[in-house]
Amino acid sequence: MMFGTLRRTVRPALEQAQLLSGLRKAQIPWRHKTHIRACAAASSATFRLHEDCLELSCGGTSMRFNYVWLRDHCRSASSYNSSTNQRNLDTGSIDLTIRPERTTVEDGQLVLTWSGGHISKYSLSWLAENCYEVKKQSTEQQRILWNSDIYKNANITAAKWDKFMSCDDELKKFLQNYLLYGIAFVDDVPATVEATEAVTQRVSLIRETTYGRMWCFTSDFSRGDTAYSQLALDRHTDTSYFQEPCGIQVFHCLRHEGTGGKTLLVDGFYAAEKLRQESPENFELLTRVPIRHEYLENTDSHQNRMTGIGPVLNVYPWNNEVYLIRYNNYDRSVINTIPHDTVRRWYVAHRELTTELRRPENELWIKLTPGKVIFIDNWRVLHGRDSFTGLRQLCGCYLTRDDVLSTAHRLGL
Ligand SMILES: C[N+](C)(C)CCCC[C@H](N)C(=O)O
Ligand SMILES: O=C(O)CCC(=O)C(=O)O
Numbered sequence: 276m277m278f279g280t281l282r283r284t285v286r287p288a289l290e291q292a293q294l295l296s297g298l299r300k301a302q303i304p305w306r307h308k309t310h311i312r313a314c315a316a317a318s319s320a321t322f323r324l325h326e327d328c329l330e331l332s333c334g335g336t337s338m339r340f341n342y343v344w345l346r347d348h349c350r351s352a353s354s355y356n357s358s359t360n361q362r363n364l365d366t367g368s369i370d371l372t373i374r375p376e377r378t379t380v381e382d383g384q385l386v387l388t389w390s391g392g393h394i395s396k397y398s399l400s401w402l403a404e405n406c407y408e409v410k411k412q413s414t415e416q417q418r419i420l421w422n423s424d425i426y427k428n429a430n431i432t433a434a435k436w437d438k439f440m441s442c443d444d445e446l447k448k449f450l451q452n453y454l455l456y457g458i459a460f461v462d463d464v465p466a467t468v469e470a471t472e473a474v475t476q477r478v479s480l481i482r483e484t485t486y487g488r489m490w491c492f493t494s495d496f497s498r499g500d501t502a503y504s505q506l507a508l509d510r511h512t513d514t515s516y517f518q519e520p521c522g523i524q525v526f527h528c529l530r531h532e533g534t535g536g537k538t539l540l541v542d543g544f545y546a547a548e549k550l551r552q553e554s555p556e557n558f559e560l561l562t563r564v565p566i567r568h569e570y571l572e573n574t575d576s577h578q579n580r581m582t583g584i585g586p587v588l589n590v591y592p593w594n595n596e597v598y599l600i601r602y603n604n605y606d607r608s609v610i611n612t613i614p615h616d617t618v619r620r621w622y623v624a625h626r627e628l629t630t631e632l633r634r635p636e637n638e639l640w641i642k643l644t645p646g647k648v649i650f651i652d653n654w655r656v657l658h659g660r661d662s663f664t665g666l667r668q669l670c671g672c673y674l675t676r677d678d679v680l681s682t683a684h685r686l687g688l
């Protein structure tokens with residue numbers, strides 16, 4: 276997370292643990308466990324000063340804090356502006372061999388006195404929430420991974436247009452579903468581009484791309500891409516050719532007079548976790564090999580040339596949690612950044628992931644009808660469609676993930 280960009284209060288560690296235990300565990304077969312000990316609530320702790328770090332033991336957890344880190348994270352008024360949530364301290368001026376002259380634990384706080392007299396105080400709960408030892412065992416985002424049965428049995432209700440547009444609680448419930456499952460619906464939306472735009476703006480900012488801000492498309496080959504045909508599209512994520520693929524895709528079927536055209540949804544993280552369990556080496560390879568995706572369009576009215584580079588599975592290095600899947604066999608470009616033997620192993624790993632993604636029990640098929648707007652987490656859930664006949668008109672747009680998460684955090688999620 277970039278300093279200064281993300282200004283939000285961090286959910287207290289214990290609250291996060293409670294949220295986790297409140298989820299139905301049986302539905303999250305491959306969720307990483309969060310082990311947050313009672314430390315956050317503890318008012319006392321013992322410490323030891325090592326050569327390059329302070330070791331704090333509280334509530335059965337041992338945490339190690341580097342001395343420069345401690346000085347850098349001082350929350351005193353001169354070091355940190357708590358009204359803008361930004362650092363005042365010049366990190367470049369900290370002596371890299373700094374050590375505290377005096378160390379005490381009083382009233383649930385670690386108190387350090389540095390040479391020169393500056394005093395830093397850290398609450399034990401803040402330290403517990405922010406130490407590596409806890410972070411490496413927790414997830415950044417709680418999710419319920421699903422296959423078709425799990426999703427259907429969860430009986431998630433769609434938000435309703437009227438309530439959604441006026442009531443923050445309805446928006447919050449919708450976003451909670453979106454965060455947990457990677458898909459969420461709003462029903463009874465007027466079948467117009469304007470209403471679709473309004474429903475989207477209730478969530479966050481629209482991300483303009485080469486396809487426009489709000490787009491409306493049909494099988495007219497108006498763009499150089501298979502989406503603009505009547506052909507079936509296998510499961511994929513969109514805009515994998517962006518350095519930062521769009522976070523969310525919104526679809527609203529305004530009209531369909533014909534057959535077919537059902538929407539396919541697959542939880543990419545469910546498949547990825549299966550792969551991790553069954554072939555850790557193949558999973559690991561897909562997190563390491565950089566893959567290029569490309570959008571090359573050269574028609575009379577549109578010239579585009581875009582390239583995005585990144586592995587199929589993106590994981591946070593400290594806890595191995597998957598946070599983004601790039602999977603688009605149509606737009607995947609030439610593989611030329613790895614030697615031939617790694618290429619061979621990559622195809623094996625990719626095949627295994629493909630097998631998981633294609634298991635019929637993992638497929639959720641939905642017929643989008645006028646009035647039903649779907650929001651898809653394009654970093655997690657793959658979409659596709661059945662071939663179709665007749666006039667079929669879809670409108671929608673993309674959103675950036677950061678903006679949507681920010682709305683969710685504002686609502687306390
Ligand atoms: C959604 N909309 C029709 C506007 C664009 C479709 C983009 C298709 C592209 N192959 C991709 O997967 O990113
Ligand atoms: O036509 C559809 O249902 C979806 C097509 C598609 O994958 C897209 O527009 O991104």
Ligand SMILES: [Fe+2]
Nearest residue numbers: 502512513658
């Ligand atoms: Fe797509």
